[in-house]
Amino acid sequence: MSALTVHDLTKAFGATRVLTGVSLHVPQGGFTALLGPSGCGKTTLLRLIAGFDDPDSGTVLLGDRVVAGAGRGVPARRRGIGFVPQEGGLFPHLTVAENVTFGLPRRRRRDRARVAGLLDLVGLDAGLADRAPHQLSGGQQQRVALARALAPEPSLVLLDEPFSSLDAALREETRAAVAAALSAAGATAVLVTHDQAEALSMADQVAVLRGGRLVQLTDPRTLYRLPGDLDVATFVGEAVVLDAEVRDGRAHCALGVLPLGRDCPDGRARVLLRPEQLRLSAPEPTAPSARVRGIDFYGHDSRVWLDLPGGLAVSARLEGADLPAEGDDVSIAVLGTALPFPSGPRPARQDDRPPPRPVADVHLESPVAAPAGPAAG
Amino acid sequence: MTLALAACVAALALLPLGYIAGYTVxxxxxxxxxxxxxxxxxxxxxxxxxxxxxxxxxxxxxxxxxxxxxxxxxxxxxxxxxxxxxxxxxxxxxxxxxxxxxxxxxxxxxxxxxxxxxxxxxxxxxxxxxxxxxxxxxxxxxxxxxxxxxxxxxxxxxxxxxxxxxxxxxxxxxxxxxxxxxxxxxxxxxxxxxxxxxxxxxxxxxxxxxxxxxxxxxxxxxxxxxxxxxxxxxxGYARTGRGAARPVRPVELRRLTGxxxxxxxxxxxxALGVPLYSLAHWMLAGASTGLDGGALLTTTGTTLALAAAAALATTAMALPTGWLAVRARGRVTTLLERSTYLGSSVPAIVVALALVTIAIRATPWLYQTVPLLLAAYAVLFLPRAIVTVRGAVEQSPRLYDDLAASLGCSTVERLRRVTLPLLAPGLGAGAALVFLAVVTELTATLLLAPTGTTTLATAFWSASSALEYGAAAPYAVVMVVLSAPATVLLSRDARRSLTP
Known part of the structure; x- marks a missing residue:
């Protein structure tokens, strides 16, 4: 297993720039998720790392070996990188055992114990070894694909949206099995996904890609609590975004005066709250009030849609069965801190990225400040 | 390279059409x-x-x-x-x-x-x-x-x-x-x-x-x-819903069943009884005057050999076009693919006429040889092979190449362990379709077969043209027997195999 270092990678297809100056480091044994909406370039990045395509500029290092860039390109077959594609991509003319041992030297392909060991690693019964791929469920196919990728003991494993074609129940189970197998193998892994829940729950580092650029690279908790900008904030989870005036280190907004999660200069700003930070109670004259417009009941928790007096709408995520009724007047309390994003003139940026899409305007036109939700596909 | 081969195939397919056009001018x-x-x-x-x-x-x-x-x-x-x-x-x-x-x-x-x-x-x-x-x-x-x-x-x-x-x-x-x-x-x-x-x-x-x-x-x-x-x-009109359609409940005919x-x-x-009866009738009639078993056997052998050669050659020729049509889809490759379809829509009699004339003028050493006959078969039946080759290549997407590469396979190994095994059934089906078409091909064979080479169709033709119906029957029976497997194929997958 080795670390992966990507430095200043750029790739264009014809006139379309797909990746611009992406730099990334995945430590040895680490699990990094590449998170981004469709078309953000994450699959292209994966293919460049795997060696299926060549970058226009920039370098890819495995450990301290340059495999792409700086005038050299190690072909995919000499990189020792395992690849698990979206639909598994099992060779249809081979059995499970033949698929799993495909990348092994000829004399080791007949080793049944090795096959059994690899299937066991991904949580599959050795009895499946002689099945044809089409006789397996989607989740089983993905696990066999992972076993096949892990068999030659690659220095790095790449997973290209491996769970997106599975239905919800199977997805959870397969994710758990894959995570367990990867950690048992001590593999360095990179997972491409557009599902923020998958990225946050599986990876120990998340790289957010947008428009072919790396926007943020950090651990899942930091990403959720301290997103780099409001776009990232709304992409990685539901958000309540409010206009605010920052004075003396506190935000004055429609939900009252809130402490800040980080320093912010005085002046106009937008603040980020997560719906689970909102707590509702019987109306109190001193607290900010709202009227319940509707409730989405999910069982384990609920989303409560609230109309604020100023015409704003926010949502709160509440656990338990103690829910208000539609039309009730409630008071809102905020737990924890609000994360400020100064609006108005920005400090000079280091890159030439255009400013993020102004969520503020959208939010003023239609008075719904939340939830941007788990962005799908 | 592949493109050049596909272009050659398309040129051959368009040769008869080009000849007619050039002649008209x-x-x-x-x-x-x-x-x-x-x-x-x-x-x-x-x-x-x-x-x-x-x-x-x-x-x-x-x-x-x-x-x-x-x-x-x-x-x-x-x-x-x-x-x-x-x-x-x-x-x-x-x-x-x-x-x-x-x-x-x-x-x-x-x-x-x-x-x-x-x-x-x-x-x-x-x-x-x-x-x-x-x-x-x-x-x-x-x-x-x-x-x-x-x-x-x-x-x-x-x-x-x-x-x-x-x-x-x-x-x-x-x-x-x-x-x-x-x-x-x-x-x-x-x-x-x-x-x-x-x-x-x-x-x-x-x-x-x-x-x-x-x-x-x-x-x-x-x-x-x-x-x-x-x-x-x-x-076609696609079903808008997802999932399998429910089985149909057939309409009761009641009094109209009879x-x-x-x-x-x-x-x-x-459609079936009359020809089968007629063949049986003439077989019996012919048997009384003596069946020339040796000639029938030789002719069948010749026909099978020609059909096998044509199947092999045509499938090989279809490979570059079918491959490009999937792997390098674009204007040029679509044009090449369509050219072969266009070429084979020309009636066999015209293809044969054009090839005879061109051969006599340009390459007299090819006239009345097996290769020229095989070329005619290829022009006529290329689409059958291309359609199946194409389907086979679609079964072997690029992803498998990438995967094999990431698992350490060289290009040659990839071809041997992944691509060819995946293509084989499709290539076989394409070859079989061409084979069966050639077995009953009459028109082009009549004009192009080398002197002394008789196939089942031409032997049948010369006997029945001479009104020797009894002598013709055995050849027809062998053709029908050989065509039967194709019919089974057709009854399974109507649309794909029918469209030339």
């Missing part, structure tokens, strides 16, 4: 006027036109009616009927003609020709329409019935519009086949363009008359092909 407008604007051509047009229209109409009625009975009604024995209705395809049209005219010498009229070719060709409509019926979502019919439509109105307003594409496609196929049909019509002494070209060719070898007739015929084919292309663009059974039986007797 050489002859010039006055020559064309003199050769084409004749009473003879008008007569041929009339003969061909009314035969094509009549046959298409008859096939449409027979095909749709039979398909509805078998797919949607509760007529007893539906599976058996389905096989019996496809089975006439195992009898080459010229064998069917022979069967009829040897029993009833009076069928050499327009009505007779119409009857015989309709019986030979109606499966071309039956198959796609039956497949379309199978694809219809019964929920639509139930919805229509729920909206208050009668049974007949459901057929006319819901089913028929959905069958339109299949019906038109089948009809065009009938028309194209009929324009190219030579053996059956010659046997029935019904004069059309193909028979006229053949007679001209026999009389004057390669006179401008034959070539100009070929030009008119090719023009007719191109018009139909253009219609086919336009139709392909709008092929007439329906009688109708199907009459159709099968005429």
């Amino acid at each position: 050489d002859v010039g407008w006055s020559g064309v006027r003199e050769l084409v604007l004749r009473d003879r051509v008008a007569e041929l047009l009339w003969n061909t036109g009314r035969l094509v229209l009549g046959t298409v109409a008859a096939c449409a009625v027979l095909g749709v009616g039979a398909a509805w009975l078998v797919q949607r009604s509760a007529v007893p024995g539906r599976r058996v009927w389905h096989v019996l209705l496809v089975a006439p395809l195992a009898v080459p049209a010229f064998v069917n003609s022979y069967a009829w005219i040897s029993l009833l010498p009076g069928v050499d009229t327009y009505a007779g020709a119409l009857l015989v070719v309709s019986l030979s060709y109606f499966p071309f409509v039956y198959l796609p329409v039956a497949a379309a019926f199978r694809g219809l979502d019964p929920a639509l019919e139930e919805t229509a019935a729920g909206l208050g439509l009668s049974g007949w109105a459901v057929f006319a307003r819901v089913q028929l519009p959905q069958l339109r594409v299949a019906l038109l496609g089948g009809s065009l196929l009938v028309a194209l086949h009929l324009l190219a049909e030579f053996g059956a019509l010659q046997m029935l002494r019904y004069a059309t363009f193909t028979t006229a070209i053949y007679d001209q060719y026999r009389a004057t070898f390669n006179g401008p008359g034959a070539t100009m007739l070929a030009g008119v015929l090719v023009l007719l084919c191109l018009v139909l092909l253009l219609a086919e292309l336009r139709l392909r663009g709008q092929r 007439p329906a059974l009688a109708g199907l039986a009459a159709l099968v007797v005429l």
Whole structure:
């Protein structure tokens, strides 16, 4: 297993720039998720790392070996990188055992114990070894694909949206099995996904890609609590975004005066709250009030849609069965801190990225400040 | 490299068409006027036109009616009927003609020709329409019935519009086949363009008359092909819902069961029973005068060898085009693929005529050799191979190459361990289709086979032309037996194998 270092990678297809100056480091044994909406370039990045395509500029290092860039390109077959594609991509003319041992030297392909060991690693019964791929469920196919990728003991494993074609129940189970197998193998892994829940729950580092650029690279908790900008904030989870005036280190907004999660200069700003930070109670004259417009009941928790007096709408995520009724007047309390994003003139940026899409305007036109939700596909 | 090979294949496929076009330009407008604007051509047009229209109409009625009975009604024995209705395809049209005219010498009229070719060709409509019926979502019919439509109105307003594409496609196929049909019509002494070209060719070898007739015929084919292309663009109506459609509950026929059974039986007797009876009859009659087993065996051997060589060569030629059409989809590759389709829409008689003439002029050492015959087979049957090769390449997407590479395979290893095993079944199917087509090919073989080389079709032809019906029968029987497997293939997957 080795670390992966990507430095200043750029790739264009014809006139379309797909990746611009992406730099990334995945430590040895680490699990990094590449998170981004469709078309953000994450699959292209994966293919460049795997060696299926060549970058226009920039370098890819495995450990301290340059495999792409700086005038050299190690072909995919000499990189020792395992690849698990979206639909598994099992060779249809081979059995499970033949698929799993495909990348092994000829004399080791007949080793049944090795096959059994690899299937066991991904949580599959050795009895499946002689099945044809089409006789397996989607989740089983993905696990066999992972076993096949892990068999030659690659220095790095790449997973290209491996769970997106599975239905919800199977997805959870397969994710758990894959995570367990990867950690048992001590593999360095990179997972491409557009599902923020998958990225946050599986990876120990998340790289957010947008428009072919790396926007943020950090651990899942930091990403959720301290997103780099409001776009990232709304992409990685539901958000309540409010206009605010920052004075003396506190935000004055429609939900009252809130402490800040980080320093912010005085002046106009937008603040980020997560719906689970909102707590509702019987109306109190001193607290900010709202009227319940509707409730989405999910069982384990609920989303409560609230109309604020100023015409704003926010949502709160509440656990338990103690829910208000539609039309009730409630008071809102905020737990924890609000994360400020100064609006108005920005400090000079280091890159030439255009400013993020102004969520503020959208939010003023239609008075719904939340939830941007788990962005799908 | 692959592109260059595909371009060569396309060039070969377009050679006959190019020859006709070039010849027309050489002859010039006055020559064309003199050769084409004749009473003879008008007569041929009339003969061909009314035969094509009549046959298409008859096939449409027979095909749709039979398909509805078998797919949607509760007529007893539906599976058996389905096989019996496809089975006439195992009898080459010229064998069917022979069967009829040897029993009833009076069928050499327009009505007779119409009857015989309709019986030979109606499966071309039956198959796609039956497949379309199978694809219809019964929920639509139930919805229509729920909206208050009668049974007949459901057929006319819901089913028929959905069958339109299949019906038109089948009809065009009938028309194209009929324009190219030579053996059956010659046997029935019904004069059309193909028979006229053949007679001209026999009389004057390669006179401008034959070539100009070929030009008119090719023009007719191109018009139909253009219609086919336009139709392909709008092929099929997709089901909007997801998941499998529910099985259909067949329509009860009640009192009409008897007439329906009688109708199907009459159709099968005429289309299948008559030729089989006739063949049996002439086999027995011929046996009394002695069957030349040695000749039959040699001829069968020659035919099988030719067919195998053609299958191998044609599949190999289809490989670059089929590969590029999937892996490097683009304007150029689409153009190359279409060129082969265009080339093979030219009737066999024209392909043969063009190749004979070109060979005599440019490469006399190729004239009357097996390679030239194989080239003609390739031009005629390339699309069958390309369609299946294409399907096979689609089964082997680039992803597998990438995966094999990431697992350490070199290019050669990839080819051996992944690509070829995945392509093999498709290549085999393509080769089988070409093989079976060559076994019963008559027209091109008649013109191009080296002297002394007889195939089943040409041996059958010379015997039956000499009115030695008994001597011809064994060759026909072997052809029918060899064609039977193709019929099984066709009854399984109507649309793919039918579209040339």
